[in-house]
Amino acid sequence: MMRDILFHIKSLIAGHFTVFxxxxxxxxxxxxxxxxxxxxxxxxxxxxxxxxxCIGCKTCMRVCPASAVEIFKDGNKKTILFDYKKCIFCGxxxxxxxxxxxxxxxxxxxxxxxxxxxxIEMGKKDNE
Amino acid sequence: MNYLYFLYxxxxxxxxxxxxxxDITFPIFPFCIIxxxxxxxxxxxxxxxxxxxxxxxxxxxxxxxxxxxxLQTTADAIKLLCKQNINPVGxxxxxxxxxxxxxxxxxxxxxxxxxxxxxFVFMNFSTSAILxxxxxxxxxxxxxxxxxxxxxxxxxxxxxxxxxxxxSYELPIMFVLLSVAALASSVNLKDIISAQISSVWFxxxxxxxxxxxxxCSIAEMNRCPFDLPEAESELVAGYNVEYSGMxxxxxxxxxxxxxxxxxxxxATIFLGGYLPIGNKYISELIFGSxxxxxxxxxxxxxxxWLLVKTFILVYLVMLVRATLPRLNSQGLMLLSWKxxxxxxxxxxxxxxxxxxxxxx
Amino acid sequence: MNVIVTAIDYFLNWGRSNSVWPLTxxxxxxxxEMMQSTASNYDMARFGSEVFRASPRQADLLICxxxxxxxxxxxxxxxxxxxxxxxxxxxxxxxxxxxGMFSDSYSVVNGIDKIIPVDIYLxxxxxxPEALIDALMKLQKNIRKESILNRANFxxxxxxxxxxxxxxxxxxxxxxxxxxxxxxxx
Numbered sequence: 001m002m003r004d005i006l007f008h009i010k011s012l013i014a015g016h017f018t019v020f021x022x023x024x025x026x027x028x029x030x031x032x033x034x035x036x037x038x039x040x041x042x043x044x045x046x047x048x049x050x051x052x053x054c055i056g057c058k059t060c061m062r063v064c065p066a067s068a069v070e071i072f073k074d075g076n077k078k079t080i081l082f083d084y085k086k087c088i089f090c091g092x093x094x095x096x097x098x099x100x101x102x103x104x105x106x107x108x109x110x111x112x113x114x115x116x117x118x119x120i121e122m123g124k125k126d127n128e
Numbered sequence: 129m130n131y132l133y134f135l136y137x138x139x140x141x142x143x144x145x146x147x148x149x150x151d152i153t154f155p156i157f158p159f160c161i162i163x164x165x166x167x168x169x170x171x172x173x174x175x176x177x178x179x180x181x182x183x184x185x186x187x188x189x190x191x192x193x194x195x196x197x198x199l200q201t202t203a204d205a206i207k208l209l210c211k212q213n214i215n216p217v218g219x220x221x222x223x224x225x226x227x228x229x230x231x232x233x234x235x236x237x238x239x240x241x242x243x244x245x246x247x248f249v250f251m252n253f254s255t256s257a258i259l260x261x262x263x264x265x266x267x268x269x270x271x272x273x274x275x276x277x278x279x280x281x282x283x284x285x286x287x288x289x290x291x292x293x294x295x296s297y298e299l300p301i302m303f304v305l306l307s308v309a310a311l312a313s314s315v316n317l318k319d320i321i322s323a324q325i326s327s328v329w330f331x332x333x334x335x336x337x338x339x340x341x342x343x344c345s346i347a348e349m350n351r352c353p354f355d356l357p358e359a360e361s362e363l364v365a366g367y368n369v370e371y372s373g374m375x376x377x378x379x380x381x382x383x384x385x386x387x388x389x390x391x392x393x394x395a396t397i398f399l400g401g402y403l404p405i406g407n408k409y410i411s412e413l414i415f416g417s418x419x420x421x422x423x424x425x426x427x428x429x430x431x432x433w434l435l436v437k438t439f440i441l442v443y444l445v446m447l448v449r450a451t452l453p454r455l456n457s458q459g460l461m462l463l464s465w466k467x468x469x470x471x472x473x474x475x476x477x478x479x480x481x482x483x484x485x486x487x488x
Numbered sequence: 489m490n491v492i493v494t495a496i497d498y499f500l501n502w503g504r505s506n507s508v509w510p511l512t513x514x515x516x517x518x519x520x521e522m523m524q525s526t527a528s529n530y531d532m533a534r535f536g537s538e539v540f541r542a543s544p545r546q547a548d549l550l551i552c553x554x555x556x557x558x559x560x561x562x563x564x565x566x567x568x569x570x571x572x573x574x575x576x577x578x579x580x581x582x583x584x585x586x587x588g589m590f591s592d593s594y595s596v597v598n599g600i601d602k603i604i605p606v607d608i609y610l611x612x613x614x615x616x617p618e619a620l621i622d623a624l625m626k627l628q629k630n631i632r633k634e635s636i637l638n639r640a641n642f643x644x645x646x647x648x649x650x651x652x653x654x655x656x657x658x659x660x661x662x663x664x665x666x667x668x669x670x671x672x673x674x
Contacts, residue, residue, distance in 0.1 A: 005467075012452075019184050019451045029188045029531040032618050033625065045612075066582075066589035085586025085599060088613035111578075111610040111623035113630060115601060118585060118611055178533065187531045193506045200536050206503030207548070212573035214545060360512070365543035372545035372572040 039106045044091045046107040047082055051123030054078045054101035060093035069093050084110065084118040131247065132157060158250040162239045170384040171201045177384075177446055184450040208380075211373035216279065219370065223277035228371070228378035230270030234263050235382050238389045243318050245402045245430030257305055257315045260393060261298070264348060267382065268294040271350075271357060271367045274379075278370040286366030289457065290350060290357035296464040297347040303472035304337040304344075307479035308397050321401040331398040333482055336475045338398045340468050345390045346445060347460070350383065353452040356460060391441035392434065399437045402430035497635050504548070504574060505631040508624065509539045511547035513567065516554030518581035518614040525617035532621060535628070544570040549627070550604075551620075555583035555590060556597045558663055558670040565657060565665060568604045575646060576631070578623050579606045582613045589613070603658055603665070605646055 030037050039045075056073040060080075068086035072079045080102070094102045112118065133154055140150045175190065175198065182189025190200035215221065240250035241260050253259055268290050275287020309315045311330055312323035324330060331338050347354040358366030368379050395401060404410070411425040419425070455463065514522055526532045526540070541547040544567050556564055568577070579600050582588035587598035600606060607630065610623040634642065658665040665671075 015451050016447055019447060022186060023180075023183045025186055027182075027188045028186050028528050029534070030529060031188070031534070032530065032621050037618055066591070083586070084582065084611035086582060086588055086591050087611065088582055088589045108612065108616050108619045109622045110612060110615070111608050111619060111626050113608050113626065115585075115606075115609055118609055178538070182531070182533055185528055187528045187533060189531075189533050190536050192534050193536060197534075197536075200506065203503045203506035203536065206499070207507045210500055210503065211548075214570075214572050360542040365541070365546070368546075369543045370545060376546050 039108075043106050043108075044089045044094075044104045046105050046110060047080075047093075047120075047122070048103040048105050049080045049122035050101045050103070051078050051080075053099045054080070054123070055099055057098065059096050059098065060102060063092045063096045065090060065092065079121060079123045082120045082122070084120060085115075158240060162236060162250065166236065166239060166381065166385050169388050170381050171205065173384045173388060173442070174201045174204070174380075176442070180443065180446045181450055184447070205377070208377040209374060213373040213375065214370075216370050218279040220277040220279070223273050224370075225375070227270045227274035227277060228375045228382070230273060231267045232270075232378050232382040232385070234266035234270075235386045235389060237263050238393075239385070241317065242389065242392045242396060242434075243321060243401060244434055245427045246318070247427055248431065249318060252318060253316070255315045256317045257309060257320065257397070260317070261301055261305060264386075264390075265294055265298055267386070274371070275367040278367070280369050282363045282365075283367050283369045286357040286359075286363050286369070289363075290367060293347055293350070293354065293356060293460065296461055297344045297468075300340050300464065300468045300472040301344045301348070303469075303476050304334070304341045305397070307334055307337055307476045310476075310479055310483050317396055317401075320397055321403060324400045324403060325407060329398065329400045329403075334398065334475065334479060336471060337479070338394070340472050340475065341394055341398070342441075342444070343468060344464075345394060346448060347464070349386050349390055349445075351387065351445065352449040353454050354460060355454060356457055359454060387442065387445065388438065391438045391445065394441055395434060395437035399441075401437075402434045404429070404433050493635070493637060500636065501632045501634055504634075505628040507536045507539075508549045508576070508628065508631075509541050509547050510537060510549045510551050511544050511567065511571065512540045512542050513550060513564075514553040515556060515560060516583070518553035518584070521614045521617050522551055522553045522580065522620060525620045530617040530621060532624065535621070535624060537624060544568075545572055547571055548575060550575065550577045551580050552577065552584045552600050553580045553614075555588065556600050556603070557595050558597060559595070561597050561603055561658075561663075561670055562665050564600065565603055573643065573646075576607045576627055577604055578608045578610060578620075578627060580610045580615060580620060580623070582611050585609045585611050598662070 054071070056071060056078050058071050058073075060069045061067070061071055066086040066088050068083045068088075070081040070083075072081070089104075091104060094100075094104050133150075136154055136157070137147055137150045140147070178200070179189040179197070190197035193200045193203050215224070238260060241253075241256050241263075243249040243252070271290040272287040275283040275285070275290075278284070308320065308330055311327075311333060312320040314320060314323065320330075350357050356366075357363075358368065363369075368376055371379060409426050409429055411419075411429050412422060415422060415425070514520075524530060526538045532538050537549075544550075548571070550568060550571060552564065568575070577600070579585050583590060583596070584600050587593075587596055590596040591598050597603065608623045608627050610619060612619060615623075663670050
């Protein structure tokens with residue numbers, strides 16, 4: 001009984017002292033909008049598309065687990081449509097692309113207030 | 129305070145207004161001073177707590193609003209003032225609106241009982257220490273009514289828990305207060321302080337009492353680790369589940385106002401209140417004892433000494449909050465009835481022996 | 489007149505945008521990232537948003553972090569209705585934006601904007617904590633553009649989904665929510 005109480009008091013003091021010690025350590029916070037965090041090399045962010053490399057084989061459409069990619073082939077013109085309402089950023093489309101036409105950038109700030117912005121069409125402008 | 133009263137009566141006399149009018153209207157002044165002080169102190173305390181908790185967890189805390197985040201709580205206050213007040217279906221309208229006021233008003237009275245400096249006491253009763261503990265138990269009525277009137281089972285549970293907690297933690301506080309009163313031979317807070325001028329601060333003979341009082345005060349304030357009435361993981365938000373906007377802000381205000389006033393009370397009875405360390409005032413050392421406004425300076429210095437002691441205690445309360453997890457409801461009762469209550473009686477008996485030896 | 493309105497707007501929007509208190513509402517894995525964003529490394533407290541309220545009455549922002557199934561939809565609708573005015577919604581993660589990889593599933597609502605109005609969409613699965621902070625900042629930017637003259641517009645925009653037609657609270661092509669729960673359309 002007595003030993004129990006002593007043990008509790010000892011652990012209470014140790015706990016408070018540990019927290020008190022932490023108040024002298026510097027903050028580890030990254031001031032996000034001012035200083036950007038370090039993004040690892042293999043981070044999978046927003047897609048990139050190289051319409052000249054694309055051969056329109058539609059492998060990406062077949063391997064996509066969420067069916068979020070769509071390729072439109074019109075003669076020599078290829079456009080790709082990413083539906084970010086569905087995309088889970090698994091990177092399968094990039095991994096399976098035989099010509100490495102699809103890449104993934106390090107951009108992650110995709111928040112938007114318009115739902116239309118979530119459907120991203122690429123490779124249209126340059127081909128016209 | 130007497131000086132202010134004298135000035136006011138003199139001012140009225142100049143315009144030929146009878147003294148009885150001054151007697152009746154004078155309490156407006158301390159009321160306004162306390163109301164302004166509560167809002168300022170609470171705005172500061174909330175920010176202080178958020179920054180301190182951030183420091184303990186190696187974060188930065190609010191630092192975007194205003195200069196380095198000093199206006200964060202002002203922004204919160206503006207938002208809460210302008211937020212919608214919801215009256216849910218099935219609430220008891222009158223009690224639902226009255227409960228936050230019933231919580232807040234007793235705490236405001238408590239602010240008037242603390243002697244801030246030797247002349248700056250709003251209400252100086254001969255039994256102010258006893259009166260303090262009596263009024264400190266009143267906010268729980270508001271909490272129970274808030275729980276009952278909300279038409280919500282979580283609220284009701286929270287209110288009942290608050291009541292159980294207050295009942296079990298009032299008794300140790302009373303016994304500790306009795307031992308302090310025995311040491312000072314008085315139950316007037318000013319006399320308790322002046323008794324500490326001649327002898328040591330009462331934390332030295334009554335250290336166990338201080339620890340008990342500290343734990344019980346945290347429990348009375350419903351703060352971590354005793355925040356069972358508003359335990360998020362069990363009761364959503366306890367007694368204030370259904371409250372929004374201004375009425376919730378009143379609960380918030382009351383919580384932090386009681387945090388400050390409890391710490392000020394503990395500083396008064398254990399740490400010598402407005403007394404400086406070693407009974408030497410700094411302004412006396414700087415300006416010499418023949419300075420014209422020395423007395424006035426000393427009054428201000430006394431307030432600052434009380435604030436410093438209070439904020440050391442507030443810091444300790446926040447350290448406890450940052451460290452300990454919440455007790456379960458059974459452990460809360462066991463801690464009070466099996467540990468603190470017997471210990472406070474033992475402490476009382478010891479203090480009586482010390483007092484007897486001192487007199488003899 | 490215009491000057492007074494602008495001054496009040498500035499004052500109110502400053503207060504509102506700087507103290508956005510979120511509701512503790514996490515239905516799946518995005519919730520882990522939401523917890524992280526208040527932890528030491530990312531620290532949402534810098535914007536005054538670390539005050540996660542458990543009761544919807546005191547919250548301003550509903551961060552819908554995770555998949556909403558048809559069974560959860562009435563609960564989400566109820567929680568949204570309980571939040572006091574002014575209220576904002578962030579749809580966090582692909583599931584909340586539009587069903588994500590479960591969009592073909594029989595049990596998942598394809599985007600919470602079928603049930604409640606959404607202010608900010610935040611895709612990715614799950615988004616980084618920095619992305620959530622970025623979404624919060626975009627929301628703050630939107631709040632600062634509000635005006636009390638457009639208040640009625642804002643309120644009607646944020647309550648129209650709750651107006652019910654007889655027994656049905658929300659009606660969609662796939663499902664209906666009424667007081668008893670969800671009914672699937674065939």
